[in-house]
Amino acid sequence: MTIQAYKSVRRSTLVEGASPHQLITMLYDGAISNIAIARQHIANNNRDQMHRHIDKSVAIVQELQASLKDYESNELAGNLFELYSYIVNTMIAANQNRDDEGLVTCSNLISILRDAWQAIAPEQVAA
Numbered sequence: 001m002t003i004q005a006y007k008s009v010r011r012s013t014l015v016e017g018a019s020p021h022q023l024i025t026m027l028y029d030g031a032i033s034n035i036a037i038a039r040q041h042i043a044n045n046n047r048d049q050m051h052r053h054i055d056k057s058v059a060i061v062q063e064l065q066a067s068l069k070d071y072e073s074n075e076l077a078g079n080l081f082e083l084y085s086y087i088v089n090t091m092i093a094a095n096q097n098r099d100d101e102g103l104v105t106c107s108n109l110i111s112i113l114r115d116a117w118q119a120i121a122p123e124q125v126a127a
Helices: 003-016 020-043 047-066 075-097 100-119 122-126
Strands: none
């Protein structure tokens, strides 16, 4: 079995056994990881790979945004929807302009959201 196949099987196993809360955490982690990889490609002037990883991050944040319920009537969900929109727009601009600073901003915002999400994990609340 190749390393890539092993990683794919491992990822599938993790996703299948994850709680909904853990799945959101995995999405945040995926976005942060892809932004970090995109930043490396900016530094190495590898536009194709930079675009690829920014696109993955954008898709992840859009998936998180699409999962919001009642964002038009729920203030918290509405604010989160707007923040996700800002992150997506900033990543798209960073993709067009090879803007490392914009990616840093997005990564920091997603990290803050991830940390807040972790703080309300059912395991944390029960403890």
